[in-house]
Amino acid sequence: MAAQVYDSEHVLFRDMVRVFVARQVLPKIEEWERAGIIDRSFYLDAGAQGLLGFGVEEKYGGPGVEDFRFNAIVGEEFSRALVASAGLGLTLQNDIVLPYLLGLATDEQKARWLPGTVCGQTVLAVAMTEPGTGSDLAAIRTRAVRDGDWYVVNGAKTFISSGQHADLVITAVRTADDPHRGLSLLVIERGMPGFERGRNLEKIGLHAQDTSELSFTDLRVPVANLLGEENAGFYALVRNLPQERLSIAVSGLAAAEGVLAQTLIYVKERTAFGQPIGSFQHNKFVLAELATEVDVARTFVLDCLVEHLHGELTAARAAKAKYWATELQCSVADRCLQLHGGYGYMREYPVSRAFVDGRIQKIYGGTNEIMKEIIGRDLGL
Structure with missing residues (x-):
């Protein structure tokens, strides 16, 4: 396909x-x-x-x-x-x-x-998540108060990808008290007084990708940096989520394919009891299962990609792709690591990096539990 x-x-x-x-x-x-x-x-x-x-x-x-x-x-x-x-x-x-x-x-x-x-x-970043707010965008508390030609911003964001490198941060702020109709998007720029970056957070995976805490203290952002209409930020954020989730599904599936390909090479070269470990029936069956699951997922993700190209990808279909591909990614990495034995636990083997890097995929872009909630609502439940 x-x-x-x-x-x-x-x-x-x-x-x-x-x-x-x-x-x-x-x-x-x-x-x-x-x-x-x-x-x-x-x-x-x-x-x-x-x-x-x-x-x-x-x-x-x-x-x-x-x-x-x-x-x-x-x-x-x-x-x-x-x-x-x-x-x-x-x-x-x-x-x-x-x-x-x-x-x-x-x-x-x-x-x-x-x-x-x-x-x-x-370098761009988007700042939605706050210390007390994850998938619930309506609970965002970072506030921007209009003062003439400026917004005065106070609050904090966390888990911001590219937070150290980012020059422009599209930031979700509260400009009114309505949970959904009170959010706006402001573009905060590097060097603005009152904009501080916290530490580069230490993660179990994705070590080379900078993830940061951001804080805003009486930060004055020009009204000229308002992105879209005031109080319409929630709908802008939601509108872009299907593409974000498709992107996560695409990368998750490719990671599963990559770790499977490297594992096939390993099991053909690594021997035990005088024969390649891939020739043992159990290992052969595990790899047959993984190859089949990856092929099936590839068909679905490509179908979603075509829908997106035609402007037809729904929120529910994107949620299905994100949920299924990332669960598969983590499952493939786990089972492939097992086939590497003790070597799979060593950082010098890419399978170990694939194992820890993949775990976040089930969390960001909306947790997979949120994906199931979206799918369930689409089913009329």
Whole structure:
């Protein structure tokens, strides 16, 4: 089915992304993992290679290509190579944050912000989660009070991906007391007085991807940085969630494919009792099950991708894809690690990184429990 979804232009682009990952990421990933953050130059390299800002119009420096298949290929190839902590920075920029600017920004705002996102000079982040607020957007407490041509912002955000590198942070703030009709989106920029970044949080996985706490103390943000209409932020956030969840599903499935491929190589080379461990019936059956589950999931995710290209992907279908692909990702990584035995627990083997990196996939973008709630409501329950 993949051949029916991707054409020759996408195949060439995929080859280019694979070369980029092999040359610019794989040799550096362990250094970045140890440092707890990716080199800033990575974004510039990605921009120079044309991996950022596909939908940005030519007048703002982009290619002006509205084709999510290019986004998907970037997510797939980084995840399949088991370097998700590097790929997340790009998928966050392309799939999750940039759509807010493309869909809501004025021409003046686009001229200010988009050229830097395409070349990699400007790193984007979105700040929704707060210390006491996870999946419940209506409970956001960070407040912005209008003061003439400014908003005065006070509050805090946590678990913000790209929080250390981010130059522009699209921030959900409360501008009225109504739970849903009282949220707005403000673009907070690096260097604004009152905007502070906390520590780079230590995680069990995705070590090279910077995740931070952010705080705002009497931060004055110009009204010119309001994204979209005041008090309409909740609906903007919800509208972009299906694409975000599809992006997570795409990368999750590719990670499962990547760890399975590496495990097949391992079980053919590793011997026990005088024969490759992959030839034992139990191990053979485990791998047969995983290969089948991955193939079935691939068909469904590609079907969702086609729906999204046609503007037909529903919130429930996106939730199904996100839930199923990430559960499968974690299951495949766990069972493949088991096939590696003690070596699978060693950091020098990529399967160990795949195991810990994948766990967050069932949490962000809305927990899988929230996905089931969305699916259940779609069933009329």
